[in-house]
Amino acid sequence: MYLLTGIYLTLIFISMYFLFLFSLLFFRNRKEMFNDKKSTDFFPRISIVMPAYNEGKNIGRTLRKIRELEYPKDKLEVIVVDDGSTDRTSEIVKKFKEVRIIRHEKNSGYAAIPINTGIDAAKNEIVAIMNADSYPEKEALLYMVPYFKDKKTGAVTGAYLAKDPKTFLQKLQNFEYRIIAWNRKLLHFLNAVYVTPGPLSLYRKSVLLEVGKFDEKNLTEDIEIAWRILKYNYSVKMCLSAITYVETPDTLRKWWKQRTRWNIGGMQTLGKYKRFMFSRKYDMFGVFVIPLFLSFMIISVFGFSVISYIFTSKGLFLESTIIKHIATSSKIFPGELNILLPEMFVFFGLLMLIIGIALFYIAIKDFNKYSKYTKIASISGAAYNLVYHILFPLVFLHSIIRLVKKDRRW
Amino acid sequence: MVKSQKDVFWKAAILTIAVFSLGMFIGYSFERGRVFEIEEDYNIMKLRQIDANLQTLYYNNMVIQDSKFCEVAIDENIKFADELYEEGVKIERYLNANKITKDLLINQKEYILFKTQFWLNAISLKKKCYADYVNVVYFYKQKSEDFDVNTDQNVMSGMLFEIKQGYGPEIMLIPLAVDLNISTIDIVVNQYNITEYPALLINEETVMQGLHNKNEIIEEIDKFL
Numbered sequence: 001m002y003l004l005t006g007i008y009l010t011l012i013f014i015s016m017y018f019l020f021l022f023s024l025l026f027f028r029n030r031k032e033m034f035n036d037k038k039s040t041d042f043f044p045r046i047s048i049v050m051p052a053y054n055e056g057k058n059i060g061r062t063l064r065k066i067r068e069l070e071y072p073k074d075k076l077e078v079i080v081v082d083d084g085s086t087d088r089t090s091e092i093v094k095k096f097k098e099v100r101i102i103r104h105e106k107n108s109g110y111a112a113i114p115i116n117t118g119i120d121a122a123k124n125e126i127v128a129i130m131n132a133d134s135y136p137e138k139e140a141l142l143y144m145v146p147y148f149k150d151k152k153t154g155a156v157t158g159a160y161l162a163k164d165p166k167t168f169l170q171k172l173q174n175f176e177y178r179i180i181a182w183n184r185k186l187l188h189f190l191n192a193v194y195v196t197p198g199p200l201s202l203y204r205k206s207v208l209l210e211v212g213k214f215d216e217k218n219l220t221e222d223i224e225i226a227w228r229i230l231k232y233n234y235s236v237k238m239c240l241s242a243i244t245y246v247e248t249p250d251t252l253r254k255w256w257k258q259r260t261r262w263n264i265g266g267m268q269t270l271g272k273y274k275r276f277m278f279s280r281k282y283d284m285f286g287v288f289v290i291p292l293f294l295s296f297m298i299i300s301v302f303g304f305s306v307i308s309y310i311f312t313s314k315g316l317f318l319e320s321t322i323i324k325h326i327a328t329s330s331k332i333f334p335g336e337l338n339i340l341l342p343e344m345f346v347f348f349g350l351l352m353l354i355i356g357i358a359l360f361y362i363a364i365k366d367f368n369k370y371s372k373y374t375k376i377a378s379i380s381g382a383a384y385n386l387v388y389h390i391l392f393p394l395v396f397l398h399s400i401i402r403l404v405k406k407d408r409r410w
Numbered sequence: 411m412v413k414s415q416k417d418v419f420w421k422a423a424i425l426t427i428a429v430f431s432l433g434m435f436i437g438y439s440f441e442r443g444r445v446f447e448i449e450e451d452y453n454i455m456k457l458r459q460i461d462a463n464l465q466t467l468y469y470n471n472m473v474i475q476d477s478k479f480c481e482v483a484i485d486e487n488i489k490f491a492d493e494l495y496e497e498g499v500k501i502e503r504y505l506n507a508n509k510i511t512k513d514l515l516i517n518q519k520e521y522i523l524f525k526t527q528f529w530l531n532a533i534s535l536k537k538k539c540y541a542d543y544v545n546v547v548y549f550y551k552q553k554s555e556d557f558d559v560n561t562d563q564n565v566m567s568g569m570l571f572e573i574k575q576g577y578g579p580e581i582m583l584i585p586l587a588v589d590l591n592i593s594t595i596d597i598v599v600n601q602y603n604i605t606e607y608p609a610l611l612i613n614e615e616t617v618m619q620g621l622h623n624k625n626e627i628i629e630e631i632d633k634f635l
Contacts, residue, residue: 013430020429021422028418189415288419320561330569330624348433 004306011303012348014295019355025186026359033185034370036241038142042149043071046126046141046202048078049118051111055132056087058247062132063096070138073098079121080132081114083107089132111198112214112221119205119213127205133247134199135163140242144202147237154207154234155226157184157196158242161373165248169255172388173248175364178373179384181240182363188238194289195223196236200244207234218272220265227273230285243373256395263399270294297396304393360384444504451497452520458490459524466531470538480539484579487532488543491582494525495574498585499567518552519590526594529584533614544581544634546570547611549595549604552587559607562621566608569624573631580635 026033048066052059059080066078078099082090084107093101102117119127126148128141140158147156159181162174187193196203201222208214211228218224226236249255270293277294279286325332368375465483501518532545548570550563567585574583586595588607602611606619610627613634618627 009434013426016430017422017426020425021418024418024422024425025415028415190418317557317561317564320557321564324561324565324621325568328565328569328621328623330565331572333568333571347437351429351433 004309007302008306009348011299011306012352015299015303015352016348018292018295019352019359022183022186023355023359025189026363029186029189030366032189033182033366034240036143036239037146038139038241039146042146043075044126044145044148045075045124046071046077046128046145047118047122047124047205048076048128048130049115049122050078050080050130050132051083051114051118052080052085052089052093052132053083053107053114054085054087054089056085056089056092058133059089060092060095062130062134063093063099065135066130067096067098068138069136069141071141077123079118081118081121083114108216110216110218110221112216112218115221116213116216119208122205125205126202127208128200128202129196129198130200130244131198131246135245136200137243137245140200140244141202143241144239147239148202148204150235152233152235153204153237154211154229154232155196155201155203156237156239156242157193157201157226158199158239158244160197160199160244160246162248163245167250169252170248170250172384173255175384176388177246177248178367179360179363181238182367184238185240188236190284190288191230191235192284192289192292193236193238194226194230194293195220196226196229197222199246200242203229204234207232215272218265218268219261220269223266224269224272227269227285227289230289231273231276231282233283240370256398259392259395260399260402263396264403266293267297267399267403270297300393300396301400304390441504448497448501448504455494455497455521455524458493459527462487462490462528462531466534470534480535480541483535484539484541484543487528487535488579488582491528491532491584492574494521494528495571495583495585497521498525499571518587519592522587522590522592522595525584525586526592529582529586532582532584542635543579544577544613544631545611546573546581546583546613546631547598548583548585549588549599549607549609549611550585551589551607553589554607563608566621569627573624573627576628577631581631 050059050062055062063078063080066076069076078096080093080099080101082093082101082103084104090101090103093099100121102121104114104117108114115129118129126145130136136158144156144158147153159177161177161181162170165171165174184193184195203225207229208225211225211232213225214221215224215228229236249258270290273290274294276282276286277290322332367373465486498518498521501521529545529547532543535541536543536545548566550566551559554560554563570583570585574581586598588595588599588604598611602617604611604617604619608621610616610618610622610630612618612630616630616633618630
C-alpha cells in the first residue's frame with residue numbers, strides 16, 4: 001500500500017507542477033494570447049505544398065479555399081504532390097491551372113515523402129505544408145507571416161478546429177482542438193512548441209534543408225520536424241489567429257486509428273531524441289520539451305492505472321458486498337457505501353480537478369470572447385474531462401502494444 | 411521573450427512544493443487527528459476496563475446477595491461491549507483511510523485485548539449472575555489479502571450490527587481479530603478448530619464458519635434465549 005501511495009503522490013506532484021506552470025504562463029500572457037498582428041507590409045513569397053493520396057473528395061474544395069486566401073496571388077505558388085492516387089485526385093487538380101502537379105507513380109506509404117518532393121520543387125523561401133482536407137480561413141497566412149520577420153523563426157503553426165462537428169465525438173474533438181491550441185500558445189512563450197501539424201504550417205525552406213527535411217519513416221512527421229527545428233536552435237511559433245478547419249473522425253473506430261498513429265509516431269520521435277533529454281546544450285528542447293513529452297506519457301499511463309486500480313478495486317468490493325448482503329437477507333448500511341473518506345488521495349484529486357476545471361473555464365471564456373472563434377458552451381468541459389479523457393490512456397496503451405509488436409500500419 | 415519567461419519554471423516549482431506540502435500536512439493532520447481521537451477514547455476505555463476487572467474480582471470473591479448488583483453489572487457490561495464494538499469499527503475505517511501513519515494498528519491490538527478480557531468477564535458474570543444474554547464472538551482477519559474473505563467480513567460486520575440492533579441487551583457482540591499475534595485468541599481458535607473466516611462462536615458452544623444467511627444466525631442465537 002505504501003508503494004501505491006508513493007506512486008500516486010509522485011504523479012500528483014508532477015501533474016501539479018505542470019498545472020501551475022501552465023497557469024502561471026497563462027495569467028502572465030493572457031493579453032498576448034490572441035494578440036497576433038495581421039501583416040500589412042510584409043508579404044514573403046510562399047510555396048504551398050499539398051501532399052495528396054486519394055483526396056478526390058476534398059482536394060477541389062481545398063484548392064478553392066486557397067484561391068480565397070487573402071494574400072497577394074503573385075506571391076503564392078501551389079504545388080500538389082499526388083502520391084500515387086488511384087482515384088480522380090490528379091484529374092481534379094488539373095482543373096486548377098495555377099496549381100503545379102507532381103505525380104508519384106506509386107504510393108510511398110508515408111506522408112513525409114511527397115512533402116519532401118514538394119519542398120524540393122518549391123521556388124520560394126517560405127514553404128506552407130497543407131493537408132488536402134484543410135480549410136484555412138482567408139486571413140490565415142496574413143497572421144502567420146509576420147513571425148518570419150524574426151530570422152530565428154524556423155516554423156509557424158496555427159490553430160486547428162473541427163470542420164462542421166456533427167457527432168458527439170466530433171463536438172468533443174472541437175473542444176479538444178481549442179484546448180490543444182491554447183496549450184500550444186502557452187508553449188510558444190517558452191519556445192517549446194513541439195509540433196507543426198499537417199493542416200497548415202509554414203516553414204523557412206533554408207531551415208528545412210539545413211535540418212534535413214522531413215523524416216520519411218516517421219508516422220508523425222509533423223512532430224519530428226518540429227523537434228528537429230528546435231534542436232537546431234530555431235524557434236517554432238504558434239498563431240491562435242490563424243485558423244484552419246479540418247475534417248475530424250466521426251466514428252470511434254476512425255478516431256482510435258488516428259490517435260494510435262499519433263501515439264506511435266510520438267513514441268518513435270521520443271525514442272529518436274531521448275539521448276538529448278536534459279541536455280542544456282539544446283536549451284528548451286533538451287531541458288523542457290523532451291521531458292514534458294515523456295511526463296505526459298508517464299502520467300497518462302500510470303495515472304490512469306493507479307486511478308483505475310483504486311476505483312476498480314473499490315467498485316468491485318462494493319458490488320460484491322451489495323450482492324452478498326442481498327444473498328444473506330441483511331441490510332446495507334449507508335456507511336458501507338461511503339468509499340471516499342477524507343484522505344489524501346481524495347484531497348489532492350479534488351484540488352487538481354478544481355484548478356483544472358477553473359483553468360478550462362477561463363480559457364473557453366477567452367476563446368468565446370475572441371470573435372474569430374465561434375462560441376462553445378463551457379459545459380463541454382465537463383463531458384471532455386469526464387468522458388473523453390478516459391479514452392486517451394486506453395488508446396495510448398494500445399499504441400504501446402502495437403509499437404512493441406512493430407505494427408506500424410497506418 | 412524566451413529569457414524573460416523562464417522564471418515561470420522555478421515559480422511553478424515553489425508553488426507546487428508549497429501546495430503539495432500543505433496538502434501532505436493537511437492529510438497528515440487528518441490522520442494524526444484520527445490517531446489522537448482513538449488514543450483519547452482508549453484512555454477512557456482503559457479506565458472502564460480496569461473498573462470492569464475490579465467488578466469481576468469482586469463478584470468472584472464475594473457472595474452476591476443483592477440481585478440488583480447483577481442487573482447493574484450486566485447493564486454496564488452491555489454498554490461497554492457496544493462502545494468497544496463501535497470503537498473497533500471506527501479504528502478499522504481509519505486504518506483503511508490512513509495512508510501515511512499506521513500508528514492505529516497498535517491501538518487496535520490493545521482494543522482486541524480489551525475485548526478478549528471483556529469476553530471472559532462476560533462469561534464469568536453470566537455464571538455468577540445466571541444471566542441470560544448470549545455471547546456472540548465474531549472472529550475475523552484484519553490483514554487478509556483474499557477478496558472473498560474481505561467482502562464476506564464486510565457483510566458480516568454489517569449483518570451483526572443489524573442483528574445486535576434487533577436483540578439489544580440480549581446479546582453481547584464481541585469482534586476479535588485473529589491475525590494480530592494475540593496468543594489468547596490463538597488458543598481459542600485452536601480449541602474450537604476455526605479455520606474459515608469470518609466465523610461466529612455463539613455462547614461458547616456453537617461455531618458457524620464462513621458467511622451465513624442472517625436468518626440462520628438468528629436461529630442459532632434464539633436457541634439460547
